[in-house]
Amino acid sequence: MTVPPEVIQALADIAAFFSMYAIVALALNLAYGYTGVPNFGLHMTILGGAAITGGLMGRVLFGALWGDVSARLTELGMDPTELDFVSNNAVIIDAINAVIATSPLLGIGILLMSLLVAGLFGALLGYLLTLPAARLREEYLAMATLAIAEVFFNVLRFQREIIGGTIGIQVVDPLAWLPQRFAVYPLILLGAAVAAFLLLRRVVNAPLGRVLKSVRDDDVAASTMGHDVARMRELSMAVSGFIGGVAGALWAFYTLGINAINFNRVLWTFIPWLIVILGGTANNLGVVIGALVYIVIRRTIILFKDTLNPVLPFDVAWVEYLLIGSLLIIMLIFRPQGILPERPVETLGREEVERLRGESQPSLRVGGSDKDEVVAR
Amino acid sequence: MPIIDVQMVFNAVTYSSIVALAATGLTTTFLTTKVPNFAQGSFMMVGAYTAIYVALKWGWSPYAALPLSALLGAAVGLAVYFLVIYPLRRRGANIMALMVATLAVSIVFIGVMNIVADVFESAGVRSRDIGLSFLDYRERIGPLIVRGVYMVTPIFAAAIVFALFLLLNYTKIGIAFRATVENPELARVMGVNVDMVMALSWALSGMLGAVSGTFLPIFLRIAHPNIGDDMLPTIFAASVVGGLQSIYGGFIGGYIVGLAETIVTRLLGEVVQGALVYRYVVSMAIFVAVLVFAPRGVIGLIKEGGRRA
Numbered sequence: 301m302t303v304p305p306e307v308i309q310a311l312a313d314i315a316a317f318f319s320m321y322a323i324v325a326l327a328l329n330l331a332y333g334y335t336g337v338p339n340f341g342l343h344m345t346i347l348g349g350a351a352i353t354g355g356l357m358g359r360v361l362f363g364a365l366w367g368d369v370s371a372r373l374t375e376l377g378m379d380p381t382e383l384d385f386v387s388n389n390a391v392i393i394d395a396i397n398a399v400i401a402t403s404p405l406l407g408i409g410i411l412l413m414s415l416l417v418a419g420l421f422g423a424l425l426g427y428l429l430t431l432p433a434a435r436l437r438e439e440y441l442a443m444a445t446l447a448i449a450e451v452f453f454n455v456l457r458f459q460r461e462i463i464g465g466t467i468g469i470q471v472v473d474p475l476a477w478l479p480q481r482f483a484v485y486p487l488i489l490l491g492a493a494v495a496a497f498l499l500l501r502r503v504v505n506a507p508l509g510r511v512l513k514s515v516r517d518d519d520v521a522a523s524t525m526g527h528d529v530a531r532m533r534e535l536s537m538a539v540s541g542f543i544g545g546v547a548g549a550l551w552a553f554y555t556l557g558i559n560a561i562n563f564n565r566v567l568w569t570f571i572p573w574l575i576v577i578l579g580g581t582a583n584n585l586g587v588v589i590g591a592l593v594y595i596v597i598r599r600t601i602i603l604f605k606d607t608l609n610p611v612l613p614f615d616v617a618w619v620e621y622l623l624i625g626s627l628l629i630i631m632l633i634f635r636p637q638g639i640l641p642e643r644p645v646e647t648l649g650r651e652e653v654e655r656l657r658g659e660s661q662p663s664l665r666v667g668g669s670d671k672d673e674v675v676a677r
Numbered sequence: 678m679p680i681i682d683v684q685m686v687f688n689a690v691t692y693s694s695i696v697a698l699a700a701t702g703l704t705t706t707f708l709t710t711k712v713p714n715f716a717q718g719s720f721m722m723v724g725a726y727t728a729i730y731v732a733l734k735w736g737w738s739p740y741a742a743l744p745l746s747a748l749l750g751a752a753v754g755l756a757v758y759f760l761v762i763y764p765l766r767r768r769g770a771n772i773m774a775l776m777v778a779t780l781a782v783s784i785v786f787i788g789v790m791n792i793v794a795d796v797f798e799s800a801g802v803r804s805r806d807i808g809l810s811f812l813d814y815r816e817r818i819g820p821l822i823v824r825g826v827y828m829v830t831p832i833f834a835a836a837i838v839f840a841l842f843l844l845l846n847y848t849k850i851g852i853a854f855r856a857t858v859e860n861p862e863l864a865r866v867m868g869v870n871v872d873m874v875m876a877l878s879w880a881l882s883g884m885l886g887a888v889s890g891t892f893l894p895i896f897l898r899i900a901h902p903n904i905g906d907d908m909l910p911t912i913f914a915a916s917v918v919g920g921l922q923s924i925y926g927g928f929i930g931g932y933i934v935g936l937a938e939t940i941v942t943r944l945l946g947e948v949v950q951g952a953l954v955y956r957y958v959v960s961m962a963i964f965v966a967v968l969v970f971a972p973r974g975v976i977g978l979i980k981e982g983g984r985r986a
Binding site for chain 2: 338431432435436438439440442443444446447448450451454455458566570571573574577613614615618619620621622623624625626628629632633636
């Protein structure tokens, strides 16, 4: 059985977009849905992660693989010492990719290393976004995070030396050794989405998750109970930023090229906000469903593009914005809790708790039957 | 050659006036409904495309689009209020829900304005990457190029703020507006129709946004359907820097931020090589600094200073 390549391409694209938006919306849900930090600077963490792959890892590899890369460049008749990383980006990245193609282990190492560094950088940026949080009310904090992110965005967009400014740069391909990389890579994204979902499920169902919710619902009460509200906000935003950074790096490796303009606020902050509100704030499964709804709307419109575009006096692609925006307004009015409303924390079952208690504190059982009676009473 | 020349001052003041008008609109709705309106840039696009249509399809002067822009802007503002804000408020939605709703409105407008531009194009009106500056009055005086927009925009902005001042202080609606801003519950008890005041504030905001947007394609050489949205952070910055607690905050902040983006960036460019592209970085940095150190803005600082003295 052979599947036409364009079908594989379309499926891969759907999987990649869905996974990416699911990851990003989950990250936002942790910050806003669970902790109540109105993060309108989400695109900064994503762009930060992407910039790590293009701006930092590319340069590091150019230096680290200097022997092999310069040999290849010399073969092509170029003087590797004369090349500038940004101006001669394409040839340098091609040479690095050729080296990676010979060694899968190197490629996987690069992938994991990049994701880790991008995540850490994203966490730092997420932490940065919470700095004004102590002094500002929600709506002012929303504007402040947006402004901070716009500073970062505009620097990367116009400063040519970092990631090529308005022209952008290419990103090394850690899967260059894989012949079917465009079909395989979305699976990695999908895996990352599942991993983010499981990780966040653990976080929000742990006692930490309840603390985060208490910070969101009543920060005065939370601090009265001895929780450091500012620390909790920082932690939540740092974890959210970590996920955002990893997502940015993953996306950069998917598209194999980055340009700051593609990491703008509409695509990577506003749309994820719509997805979170649509799916259900503080419900991770709902947010994933929200991402699915967005992708379905998007892909359906693309599907009808070829048939409708010659008939209509405008490009059908714009209907996407119209539909998703209107859908959100309708949801906000008639079902503000989203597709799946917030649920109480999933606690362990009683038997599981008793078993754990038995494991950790065996001394309780030593007393025999009379002690059990005391507990029951 | 002097660093700051007259031409540049003309451009800076005109740009600032456009920002000031839009920011005043943002402040108006913030005062009554307490929500930072992410769709303020969308109101600008309504004005911009009205000007493009009137000028290129009907062949009129783009300034002749001003009344129509104002009307359409007011209609759009009212529509946003009655279709989105009013139902949400009646259901007791919080500020975040209102804010996300205006965000959704701005996303809808990205679709709508691009469709409008496409439809205009297929109707033979060039609407993408076109400015109307070539239709503007212009004369060369020595080394200077004097354009009509240099005079009309600042005068218009000043006139509108003066009209606002009169409206707020000498009319019943204005007093009702101020009462609603100060204390909506009390105003309601005293017989003010708070919902109507809010609706009027959205109409006014849409009008101010659309009017400022009308000047955009006249001022710029290139306009596109996302131009209002691109200006959104600048408008936010202007409103907050001026002070969101006062209707004149947007106006004052518009000039502070507008001049910072143009003249300060130019001065920076003399010191730091390549700083010229950083106009938004400059305005956003001022924005963040004001939010962190003086969230009540310039007007708040003046008022607090006055109280302390």
